[in-house]
Amino acid sequence: MLKRLTFADTAHSKDPLLSCALEGVASVIAGIKDACVVIHSPQGCASAVNAAYDRHEIDLTKRKIGCTRLFESDIIMGATSKLERMIKQADENFKSRIMFVVGTCSADIIGEDMEAVCRGMRGEVGAKLIPIIAGGFRGNSNTGVDLGLEALLQLIAPSALRIKRTVNLIAPQATVNPGWQADLQWVKEILFELGISVMTTFACNTSLEEIEKAGTAQANLLLSHDAGYGFASRMHEIHGIPLILDDIPLPIGLENSNNWIRALGEHFSCSGKAEKIISRGEERVVGILRKRGMMMIPRYHNCRIAVASDMTFGVGLLRMLYLELEMLPELLIVKSSAPEGARLMEAELEELRISPEVVLDADGYQMKEALKAIEVDAVAGSAWESYIAEELGVKVAFDVFAPTNRVLYIQEPYWGYEGMLRLLQAFAGDWERAFRSKSIELDYL
Amino acid sequence: MRFAESIVFSGRLSTLYQLAKEKKIDTALQGSHTRPCKFWTAMKILSGMERTIVIAHGPSGCAYGVKQAYKLINCRNSGTPYEAVLTTSVNEKTIIYGGEKELREALLEVDRKYRPDVIVVATSCATGIIGDNVDAVVEGARAQIGAKLLPIHCEGFAGEYRSGFDLVFGELAKLMDPPTEESRKALSRSVNIIGSKMGPERTEVDTDVKELIRLVKGMGAQINAVIAGGCSLDELRRAPSAAVNCGLCYDIGYALGREMERIHGTPMNSTILPYGIEATKRWLATAARHLGLEKEADDLCGQEYEAIRAGHEVAKQRLIGKIGVIDGKDAVKSLSIAHMLERDFGMRAIICNFHPWSAEARQTSIDYLLEAGIDPEIIITKGALAFGRYESMRQSEEELLDYLGGLTKDSAVYFGSSLSFPSIPLVDLNAILNRPRFGYKGALKVAQCICKSFDCASRGRSRLTKEMVFPQDPNASIGAGNLGMKASASMPDCTFYGKGGMRRCLND
Structure with a gap:
């Protein structure tokens, strides 16, 4: 059983740490080449779609996003013809092979029949039209990823063929x-x-x-x-x-x-090759840390740490922090709650025999209250947690997750051996900065 | 294309203004030229209120987006503590059965857990469409809640983006206390700066607002509030008693100034943005009249000018007679710069691609400029009216290059974004180190920027940065119809919007 923290006054008001379903849907579409997207929505929703394209680092010149810009009259009278015009316009301009037609809150609630529009226009446009209903109220961005993936199922050809490996x-x-x-x-x-x-x-x-x-x-x-x-x-x-x-x-x-x-x-009957990769990876990590990271041992030994992340890193970081860095994970603030992930977290904690306080589906209020309630020496999280840590007097904040203040021109892995080193490098930089003097005593001389 | 063929309008500002008034020029704004919705602009102003919690009555994404865009920047640059943006997390069940009960519970929760001064309920598209009676919920909850409550109807579909600014400023006026003789007396030497947004000023750099505050204090007055640049409820309540409202911008905040003048009789300092010596002098003198500090203002102007005199005279000597081509995308700023160039430096100002929409929408600033005897030349090319923001930018760039072809590098300077690559020296006043731009100090800074750009003219522009913005490879941008807008409003939008022209604010 996860040792879950509870909070009063959080049933009806949330300070969200995740975006809406639309951004999740867009984060799937943005990953598909030769695709464009038409969102049937007021113009503000385009920002969520753009955020997803930002996450994919799509070249600024290669974005293909159309927006119908719904206004009050469209909400009252319906905007099917406006959508049809937009689809044609997008088809002419973007010349994509596939077009995702996404209905956001407004189109979803007023009942715009996106499927019928797409079906009716199949002969009129060059792109294959895929309607997706993605009202933001249908869930958070993770739900949106699921909705986007679900829409791709229809594109997968049935096949009896199974290609090995x-x-x-x-x-x-x-x-x-x-x-x-x-x-x-x-x-x-x-x-x-x-x-x-x-x-x-x-x-x-x-x-x-x-x-x-x-x-x-x-x-x-x-x-x-x-x-x-x-x-x-x-x-x-x-x-x-x-x-x-x-x-x-x-x-x-x-x-x-x-x-x-x-x-x-x-699984793929190649254990020999796997062991070679493992041995090489371990050698790389130990070799680098022996030269560069010796100081992390006294720094991190029994350092009480809070992790604020998603389930992916919430589960994944535990073993590294506890067994490899000898830190003490005291608090896990997880902004999502996929049951499969939560079960995995439970199993991991059981195996490690630790029982930090856990917040699932955390919002900003819970995050801050949890950090107030549980005393820690360091926080690993995003820029948000680093500001909260500063506010609450927590000395060290590892600002490693999105949204981060770390400027990244070139993407860095956190997974695998090289990724572990990158993560530790980021930790080390933030640790150093935390203890550097920020003032210059001009009178000293 | 020959430049002459790409011209839509060429003439004086007064002529364009007249044509717009008489509807003889199309003033419709391309659908691709606006980006945020009314909800976003409303939230931009609300983000500038201290100890105020906004409950976005809608799905989580609306609140999350605003939080990422505005609140994170406030933490990053303005040193604010973590600020929450709440949502009622409307879901499918709420859409079917309504969300009034949830909203009521949320109001009570928020009041208990944050103890804010103000709770704002901002409606989203979803709750606007399902017809939740937000006003009734707010009224019903008032007795049980310690905070002031303010419902704001800012559904994203309910108006073009600017309407969100006007709406919120109008609503903020409802939180103000009517002045009394006593309160007026207490604030008889105080100024409100109105038209700010998002939150407090950046902590690490000089800013225009900081410069205005310094000048106001320099003539012996005080600042009551910067609305809404990190202002408190108390400051807002007292605001009508201040001696004068000074506008930071004549688009944003103008509605508030007029509303305060109408309801409470608070005078408004209606001059142009204080870019340059003459405009600053006028800005301060007008404020001083309401403060009874005319002599102090006059003395301050003398001191301020004395501090920059040597630099200004050298720069003016060099700049007199030169041409300043000003990008007209930011209409109000372009007019202010034109005023500064002509009045302070003796330059000839030409505003390029001042959208006809602005001739209709920016009447106050235009009236002021024309009354002041400044009537700059305006050139509008087809690029300004092209559909798609990147298309517009690219086409305008080509037309600009064509136009500037006749100008030499030592005779003219271009005021605009450094994402543009004109053949003449460029001054980007939005570059972070070019602050403050207001006031006497700002005038000298701008003058030095112009001189510096002439000094560097032989260097030309970076091939690298030009290729980043305008790829040589024609396939790089075909079909996309756009570049992306990441962090800065000066970057082009990447979304291709449906046609239909600009919609008027439905609340107007």
Whole structure:
């Protein structure tokens, strides 16, 4: 059982730490090549879609987003013809092979029949039209990722063929690592080294053809503990593709990376190759830390730490913090609550024999109250937690998760051996900064 | 294309203004030229209120977006503590059965857990459409809640983006106390600066607002409130008793100034933005009349000018007779810069791509400028009216280059975004280090920026940065119809909006 903190006065008012379903849907669409999106919404909703494209780091010149700009009269009279015009305009301008037509709160509530519009226009436009109803009220951004993935199911061709040593990668974007694409790249490199091919990634720079052939993969790998479980389950039902490695944490830290690679090796009968990667990885981590990170031992030993993240990192960081850095995780503030992820967290805590206080589905108020209630020496989280930590007098804040104040021109992995080193490097930088003097005594001389 | 073929309008500001008044020029704003919705702009003003909690009555995404965009920046740059933006987290059940009960409970919760001075209920598209009676819920809860309550109807679909500013400023006036003889006396030497937004000023750099505060204090007056640049309920309540409202911007905040003048008789200092020596002098003198500090203001202006005299005279000597081509995208600012260039530096101002929409929407500033005897040349090209913000930017860039082709690097300077790559020296007044731009100090700073850009003219612009904004590879931007807008309003929008022209604010 997770030791969950409870809070008064939080049933009806939330200070949200996650965006709405629209952003989640857009974060799937943004990962598909040759796709454009038309949102049937007032103009403000375009910002959520743009945020998703930002997360994918889509070149500013390559965004294909249309917005119908609904106004009051459209809400009253309906805006089907406006949507049809927008679809035609977007088709002419964007010339995409596939167009996602997304209904947000307004279109969803007034009952715009997006499916009928898309069905009726199939002969009139070049792009394949995929309607998605994604009213923000349907859930948070993780729900949106699930809605977006669900919409892709219809694009996967049924196939009796099963290509050995191939996997689909699901929901790599559903994580708080601001450099998640580097994590994805690390996964692909490990798979390549193990002789396993990636059939389809759902979705990052993914082509329509890749989506179509996803039904031929041997297994599905979920790269998040926050979203994608429903999609993986449907893939199993429809295409008979099993989800693997969903019962262990993702490769964050030394031991989790070892376990994850080892499990892959066992599943695909390439344990020898897996052990070589593990041995090389360990050597790299220990070698670097021996030269650069010796000071982290006295710094982190029994340092009481709070982690504020999603489930993906909330589960994944535990082993590294507790066993490898000898920190004491005292508080886990998780902004999501996927039941599968929560079960994994429970199992992990049981195995580690620790019982930090846990907040699931945390909002900003709970986050701040929890940090007030549980005394810690350091917080690992986003820029938000670093400000709260400063306000509450917590000396050290590792600002490593999105939204971060860390400027990243080039994405950095947090997964795997190199990722662990990058994470520790970020920790070390923030630790140093926390204790550096910020004032200059001009009178001293 | 020859430049002449791309011209939509070429003439004086007064002519454009007249044409707009007589509806002889199309003043519709392209659908692609506005981005945020009414909810966002409303929240931008509300984010500038201290100890105020906003409950966005809607799905979580609306509150989350605002929090990421505004509140995080306040923490980053303005040193504010963590500020919550609440949501009632409207879900499918709420959409079917209504969310009034949830809202009532949320009001009680928020009052208990935050003990704010003000609770604002901001409606979203979802709750606007399902017809929750927010006003009735708020009225019903008033007796049980310690905070002041303010419902704001700012559904994203209910008006164009600017209407959110006007709406909230109008509503904030409801929190103000009518002046009494005593309160007027107490604040007879106090000024409100109105038209600010988002929150307090940046802590690490000089800003225009900080400069105005310094000048106001320099003539012996006090600042009662910067509305809404981190102002408290107490400051707001007292605001009508201040001697004068000084506008920071004549678009944002103008509605509040007029409302306060109408209801409480608080005078408004209606001059142009204090860019440059003459405008600042006028800004201070007008404020001083209401403060009874005319002599002090006059003395201050003398001291301020004395401090920059040497630098100004050298710069003016160099700049006199040169041409300043000003990007007209930010209409009010472009008019103010034109005023400064002509009055303070003896330059010839030409405003490029001052959208005809602005000729209709920015009447106050135009009237002031024309009354002051400044009637700058205006050039509008087809690019300004092109659909799609990036298309507009790209086409305008080409037309600008064509237009500037006849000007030499030592005779003209371009005032605009450094994302533009004109063939003449460029001054980007939005660059963070170019602050303050207001006041005497600002005038000298601008003058030095112009001189510096002439000094660096031989360097030209970076091939690297130009390629970043305008890729040579024609495939790089085909079809996208856009660039992306990340953090700055000066960056182009990446969304391709449906046609239909600009809608009027439905609340007007």
